[in-house]
Amino acid sequence: MEKFLYLFRGTENNAHDMRDNNLSPEDMQAQMQKWMTWMKGLGEKGILVGGEPLQVTGKQVTGTKKVVTDGPFIEAKEIVGGYLIVNAKNIDEAVEISKGCPVLEVDGKIEVRPIQNM
Amino acid sequence: MEKFLYLFRGGENHAHNANDSEAAAKNMQAWGAWMQDMQQKGILAGGEALQPTGKQVNGTKKVVTDGPFVEAKELVGGFLLINAKDINEAVEISKGCPIFHENGKVEVRPIQKMEM
Amino acid sequence: MSSGKNSDVHKIVDHLFRREAGKMVSVLTRIFGFKNIEQAEDVVQDTILKALEVWKFGKVPENPEAWLYHAAKNKAIDMLRRQQLKYKIDSDISYLLKSEYTLAPALNEMFTENEIKDSQLRMMFACCNASFTQEAQITLILKTLCGLSAKEIGKAFLSNEETIQKRIYRTREKIREENITLDYPGANAMTQRTDAVLKTLYLLFNEGYHSSHPEKLIREDLCEEAMRLCLLLIENPKTNLPQTNALLALMCYHVSRFGARLDDKGLIVLLKDQDRNQWNKILIEKGNEYLNYSAIGKMVHDFHIEAAIASAHANTTSYENTDWKMILNLYDTLLNRTNNPMVAINRAVVLGEAEGCHKAITELEKLKGFTENCYYNTSLAEMYMRVGDKETAKKIFGKALELTSSNAEIELIRRKMKMCS
Numbered sequence: 001m002e003k004f005l006y007l008f009r010g011t012e013n014n015a016h017d018m019r020d021n022n023l024s025p026e027d028m029q030a031q032m033q034k035w036m037t038w039m040k041g042l043g044e045k046g047i048l049v050g051g052e053p054l055q056v057t058g059k060q061v062t063g064t065k066k067v068v069t070d071g072p073f074i075e076a077k078e079i080v081g082g083y084l085i086v087n088a089k090n091i092d093e094a095v096e097i098s099k100g101c102p103v104l105e106v107d108g109k110i111e112v113r114p115i116q117n118m
Numbered sequence: 119m120e121k122f123l124y125l126f127r128g129g130e131n132h133a134h135n136a137n138d139s140e141a142a143a144k145n146m147q148a149w150g151a152w153m154q155d156m157q158q159k160g161i162l163a164g165g166e167a168l169q170p171t172g173k174q175v176n177g178t179k180k181v182v183t184d185g186p187f188v189e190a191k192e193l194v195g196g197f198l199l200i201n202a203k204d205i206n207e208a209v210e211i212s213k214g215c216p217i218f219h220e221n222g223k224v225e226v227r228p229i230q231k232m233e234m
Numbered sequence: 235m236s237s238g239k240n241s242d243v244h245k246i247v248d249h250l251f252r253r254e255a256g257k258m259v260s261v262l263t264r265i266f267g268f269k270n271i272e273q274a275e276d277v278v279q280d281t282i283l284k285a286l287e288v289w290k291f292g293k294v295p296e297n298p299e300a301w302l303y304h305a306a307k308n309k310a311i312d313m314l315r316r317q318q319l320k321y322k323i324d325s326d327i328s329y330l331l332k333s334e335y336t337l338a339p340a341l342n343e344m345f346t347e348n349e350i351k352d353s354q355l356r357m358m359f360a361c362c363n364a365s366f367t368q369e370a371q372i373t374l375i376l377k378t379l380c381g382l383s384a385k386e387i388g389k390a391f392l393s394n395e396e397t398i399q400k401r402i403y404r405t406r407e408k409i410r411e412e413n414i415t416l417d418y419p420g421a422n423a424m425t426q427r428t429d430a431v432l433k434t435l436y437l438l439f440n441e442g443y444h445s446s447h448p449e450k451l452i453r454e455d456l457c458e459e460a461m462r463l464c465l466l467l468i469e470n471p472k473t474n475l476p477q478t479n480a481l482l483a484l485m486c487y488h489v490s491r492f493g494a495r496l497d498d499k500g501l502i503v504l505l506k507d508q509d510r511n512q513w514n515k516i517l518i519e520k521g522n523e524y525l526n527y528s529a530i531g532k533m534v535h536d537f538h539i540e541a542a543i544a545s546a547h548a549n550t551t552s553y554e555n556t557d558w559k560m561i562l563n564l565y566d567t568l569l570n571r572t573n574n575p576m577v578a579i580n581r582a583v584v585l586g587e588a589e590g591c592h593k594a595i596t597e598l599e600k601l602k603g604f605t606e607n608c609y610y611n612t613s614l615a616e617m618y619m620r621v622g623d624k625e626t627a628k629k630i631f632g633k634a635l636e637l638t639s640s641n642a643e644i645e646l647i648r649r650k651m652k653m654c655s
Contacts, residue, residue, distance in 0.1 A: 005168060007194060032232060036339035043329050043336075050164065052199070052334050054123060058227035059209050066213050072225055080125060080227070082335070083197065085166065095173050099180045110175040111186050113194070116167035118146075119316060231315070232338045 003049060003115040004094040006084040006101070009077060010108035034102040042086065047097060051084030081108070085115070121163060121229040122208040124198040126215070128191040129222030148216035156200065161211060165198035191222075199229075247289070250298055251282050252455065255381030258306050260353040261344050263378075265310060265331065268360055269321035269410050271378070273313070281306045303345045311341055325415065351466055354379060355473070356416040358463060362430040363414050370405045371434045372441075377402060380438075380459045390441050390456070418472070428473045432481050432537070435460045439485055454492065461485050468524075479528035480537035486521035487544035490514040502646040506553040518548045539568045558588035575604060583613050591620045608637035612647060619654060628654040 042048040056079060060071040072079055081103070088094035091114055098110045130145070156162040170193065174185040186193065195217075202208035205228055212224045255278050262274035281302055295301045313319060314331050323331065330340035343349060361374035369391075376382045376390070384398040391398075408414070419427040442456025464482045467473040494512035497503050525541050543564045550556045565581035578601055586594030594617045604610035611634035619627035631651045638644060 003166070005166065005197075032339055035335050036343075039333070039336050040330065048329060050329075050333055052121070052123065053230040053232065055228040055230045058225060059205060060223060060225050061209055061212050061218070062223040063221050064218055066218050068209055072227075080194075080225075082230070083123070084335075091171075091173055095175060095182055098175050101175075104175065104178060104180055107177045109177060111172060111194075112175065113172040114169040116169050116196070118167060229334055232334050 001087045002090065002094075004086050004088055004091065005111075005113045005115055006051070006086065006094075006098055007080050007111040007113070008082045008084070008101070008103045008108060009079065009111070010081040010103055010106060031102060031106075034105075038100050038102060039084075041100070042097070047086050047088070049085035049087060051082065053082040054080060056081070077108075119201050120204065120208075122200050122202055122205065123227045123229060124165075124200065124208075124212055124215070125194050125225040125227065126196045126198075126217050127194055127223050127225065129195065129217040129220035145216060145220075148219075152214050152216060153198075155214070156211070161200050161202065163199040163201055165196065167196040168194060170195070195222075246294065247286070247298075249455075251285075252381040254299060254302055255282065256379040256459075257350050257354060258302065259378055259381075260357040261350055262306065262310055264325070264353040264356060264416050265314075265323075265327070265341065265344055266319055267321065267323045267325055267328070268414055268416050270319050270323065271406065271409070273319060275378075277306055277309045277313070280309060307341045307345060311338060321410065326417075351469065353416070354463070355466055355470055356418060358431050358466070359419055359427055360414060360416050362427065362434050364427075364430070365408055365412055365414065366405055368434070368437075370401055371430070372437055373398060373401050374405060375434055375438060375463075379463060380456070390453075424472060425475065428467065428475055429477065431467065431473075432464075432477060435464050436481060436537070439488075443488055457485065457489055457492075461489065476528045476530045476533065477535035477537050479524045480535055480541045483521045483524035483528060484537055484541040484544050486517045486524060487541065487548045490517035490521065490548060496642070500642065501649075502642050504646075505547070510551060513548070521545060521548060536568065536571055539564050539571075543568075556587070558584055562588045575601075575607065576609070579604065579607075579610050579613055583616075586617055586620075591617045595621070605633075606637060608634050608643065611637065612650075615650070619650070624654040 039048055039051075057070075058072055060069050061067070062069065084101075086094060086097060088097055091112060094112050094114075098112055101110060103110065130141070153162060153165075172184075172186055174183045175181070176183065200208060200211060202211055205226060208226050208228075212226055215224055217224065258278045258281070259271070259274050262277055263271045266274050284305055285298075285302060289295070289298075314337060327340065327344075330336040344353070357379055358375065361378055362371045366374065372391075373387055376387050377384070382390075384402065385395045387393075388395045388398045418424075439457055439460035442453040442458075442460065461482065464478065464485060467478045468482060490513050491505075491508065493514060494508040494510070495503060503509075521541070522545065525545055528538060528541065543561055546557060546561050546564070562581070562584050565577065565584055568577050569581055579598070582594050582597040582601070585597055595614065598610070598614045598617065601610070611630050615627045615630035615634060618624075618630065628651050631647050631654065635644060635647045635651075638647070
């Protein structure tokens with residue numbers, strides 16, 4: 001068993017930002033429920049390790065001078081909307097598991113990265 | 119107390135640069151010291167380093183590609199989950215990160231509290 | 235708002251709070267873990283206090299349960315986010331509480347109808363854990379599931395508040411020492427543990443039915459609670475055993491007579507004088523139904539026999555038509571299986587009906603150790619009265635008078651004593 005990180009990047013319809021989309025409260029609830037169902041499924045199988053949704057705002061600290069800027073100011077679809085850590089045999093299995101994620105239904109994408117064992 | 123995520127980008131990927139073993143060791147030490155300090159203060163809530171490889175699953179059709187193929191300075195190299203009073207404090211704490219010595223950057227993001 | 239309306243609100247609210255407190259504590263303990271039960275209780279206390287404050291000048295919201303659940307949920311989420319729980323949470327659902335993706339949705343789900351029932355079921359088993367004494371089990375159920383305070387529990391068991399508090403404290407310590415959780419018992423322990431729960435509910439029901447409270451003869455609330463919890467057991471296939479149905483049948487039969495036990499002046503009416511038209515026919519039907527369901531398998535439980543006795547009374551149209559011989563047989567069977575003093579006394583009373591009061595007197599006087607029992611004395615006195623020995627009857631009634639603090643019982647005994655003058 002290895003650990004993998006999912007980085008979720010969504011679209012403007014990423015329901016996890018309540019302020020930044022046009023979803024009705026019912027639709028938001030529905031999305032949240034989908035995440036819950038998916039994650040519960042992973043949890044019951046011992047696949048889920050952890051994860052958090054992120055607010056769309058933030059700050060950036062850059063370079064040797066540690067310059068602080070507001071951000072992230074990149075395309076909405078490139079902003080990391082959340083992450084999850086899972087257990088899987090190998091990256092291909094991790095990829096398969098990720099296909100159940102609701103973010104894909106709203107045309108988002110998932111970056112799957114193996115965690116470095118230190 | 120709120121939770122924040124640090125996304126690390128850029129800096130040297132010491133773990134995979136075989137020529138750099140001394141610098142690598144020093145770097146690891148610096149990270150270790152920074153993280154230990156945060157741990158003792160109850161600031162650290164989790165985190166992982168990432169291998170530079172990966173895959174990507176895209177869109178409703180779930181198309182799988184190798185990747186991510188972005189510039190080294192944009193590639194997420196790791197993350198930390200921390201506790202801080204507010205984002206400004208989170209930013210201040212992040213300044214202790216060794217990644218800045220190598221011209222890397224840290225994206226500081228508040229965890230979204232889901233309400234009912 | 236007139237004071238009359240205020241007191242109405244208070245009544246509704248008291249009843250609501252008692253009912254909902256038990257549910258909320260169960261759910262929150264499921265979430266926080268058994269070790270953190272005190273904090274679960276604190277959240278519920280805070281929620282109720284908040285409700286009292288907010289509802290005082292406004293009105294009770296249209297859906298008060300939803301209001302309470304919403305407030306409790308928010309407080310719980312806050313505590314989890316701030317990691318304010320004293321003991322580590324470690325249950326099959328604790329992973330859901332660690333991520334913002336699932337924290338709020340999980341709490342929402344825990345407050346849905348099925349999950350609330352499930353949490354209460356788990357709590358029943360946890361409260362009746364084999365490590366706890368019988369007294370502790372009843373105390374825990376009353377405190378945790380029925381929302382009674384230590385003071386109220388003390389009154390119910392003629393104990394004092396401090397003793398109850400100590401008992402609760404020691405039990406909680408045990409929970410932590412022995413890592414008792416809200417997990418269901420394993421498959422092979424299920425029947426045994428369900429029996430333990432049933433026994434506790436039976437004792438709880440009896441407490442409500444034969445209440446020692448000076449103010450009210452019938453603590454309908456306690457009976458209702460016992461029935462509600464028994465119904466939860468019936469609704470779950472794991473716990474829907476024959477004896478569960480027998481117990482619920484028994485409770486239905488007893489409660490069916492609530493309307494006839496007191497007259498319109500609040501005075502006690504004995505079984506033989508009750509207007510059977512006042513008996514709740516729907517509950518009797520329900521009792522019959524559950525008694526039927528209970529008639530499965532080969533095992534006979536005490537509850538089967540008690541329910542059969544209650545059924546014999548409930549399904550007879552008048553005291554005179556009662557099949558006393560059949561009931562006597564049932565009591566004989568029961569007496570062989572239990573050393574419950576009430577059974578012996580009740581049997582003697584039935585013997586009186588079946589074979590004459592002299593025999594009943596002989597039987598009662600054979601029983602040892604009940605001279606300080608009020609019911610023993612009133613039963614014996616009643617028999618003496620019926621054979622015409624009014625002097626002895628009056629004396630024994632006088633003794634009984636000293637042994638009860640229930641106003642209704644005192645009043646009844648006085649009436650009887652008047653009849654002996």
